[in-house]
Amino acid sequence: MLRFAHIEYLWGLVIIPVFIIAFLAVSIWKKKAISSLGDKKVVMMMMPQVSLSRPWLKFIFFLLAYAMLIIGIADPQIGSRTEEVKRKGADLMILLDVSNSMLAQDLAPSRLENAKRAIAQLIDRMHDDRIGIIVFAGQAYVQLPITTDYSAAKLFLSTINTEMVPTQGTAIGAAIDLGMQSFDFKNGTGKAMIVITDGENHEDNAVEAAAAAKSKDVSVNVVGVGSESGAPIPVYDEQGHQTGFHMDHETGQQVVSKLSEDMCKEISAAGGGVYVRANNSNSGLGIVMDQINKLQRKTVDSRSFKDFEDRFQFFLAIAFVLLLVEFFISNRKNMRLSGIKLFEVKKP
Structure with a gap:
């Protein structure tokens, strides 16, 4: 049996769609700003370290960490077992x-x-x-x-x-x-x-x-x-x-x-x-x-649940790891890694 000790904190998950809409709006604005400078390919060649995919990856890690944090604060509890x-x-x-x-x-x-x-x-x-x-x-x-x-x-x-x-x-x-x-x-x-x-x-x-x-x-x-x-x-x-x-x-x-x-x-x-x-x-x-x-x-x-055990620590640990990973992901490309092209076919 699963329950939340502080179920009212789960309302914090409602903010996730707001984060997504705000991120999409900023992404669209950035694309329009780049397009206004000239041809997209030419502009991107002038900014070789700029990555379009990494902000998305960082954002996904952030959303997952936020969701885990809210669930952890709500303190999920499991009825461990029943006893007579x-x-x-x-x-x-x-x-x-x-x-x-x-x-x-x-x-x-x-x-x-x-x-x-x-x-x-x-x-x-x-x-x-x-x-x-x-x-x-x-x-x-x-x-x-x-x-x-x-x-x-x-x-x-x-x-x-x-x-x-x-x-x-x-x-x-x-x-x-x-x-x-x-x-x-x-x-x-x-x-x-x-x-x-x-x-x-x-x-x-x-x-x-x-x-x-x-x-x-x-x-x-x-x-x-x-x-x-x-x-x-x-x-x-x-x-x-x-x-x-x-x-x-x-x-x-x-x-x-x-x-x-x-x-x-x-x-x-x-x-x-x-x-x-x-x-x-x-x-x-x-x-x-x-x-x-x-x-x-x-x-x-009679039979009843003996006790409920807290499980918030697992969700908070996952949130901490996700935030740590998000922190170390750079918005810029790694030039050494980007120079490696595993699937490029060299002409003789």
Whole structure:
């Protein structure tokens, strides 16, 4: 497999036709200039050292050297070989609450941003496990299917916000059901879920969904974000500036969102997982991962290019040799060599 590390430099090859046109234009001008002096044969006899072919030879060497130089700068690389890579891993699905209550700021800078930062740190620690992300509020959606592409996982994670699920609420049960549908149960790897939420479940029976997951050997772990005393929920305008807090239209009071720790514990207990309460200094994901690391890990074989080897040095060496040869080719004839006529027939 061939690739160029800096393919943009190959645009330098576009200049070659410009060189050719310029050289042809100069050659035509020289011929006209010689013709204007008189008969061409007579003029050439008056300039015995002038060669019409050597400039062409020098130009060809120059063009070849330039092309080799551009290709060398673009750094051609060859995939040297492939090797079999063995990977042992488990499947992990992150279920992230994106309801408006996750904007509360009892965790800095907010519950949601605190959770996203913790998930990013978790991804950085992963090696062979596969990860997926589901976001949920009143409904649940797959944000990232199960993958080993950790760069993609962090990219998708960075785009998560509370506006991506139009229906408000906290449907933890629907998120767990969707997570079960997203797993591939044929590969035999251990599977687990991590639900990150403030526990204010108002939509479905999350405990029942967690129990169903446990029955299929999928542990449901819960990380509770927020505080028991709670915090008001900020309201932002389209420019992202805070304009106030959510108000209860019936009482006219600020809505205070509190961590429903009892609900979180019930879900984790039913799902055979652990419950951890997050705070500003500890996300709790480390404790959860210690449990998940005990899962069965299956060896998966895959093939990939091991490495790419640089080949720029060969092209630069060829360019150097061609330029050296071009430098030593004179525009004038070598009178000693021109005096040798191998095919001239002498008359007796």
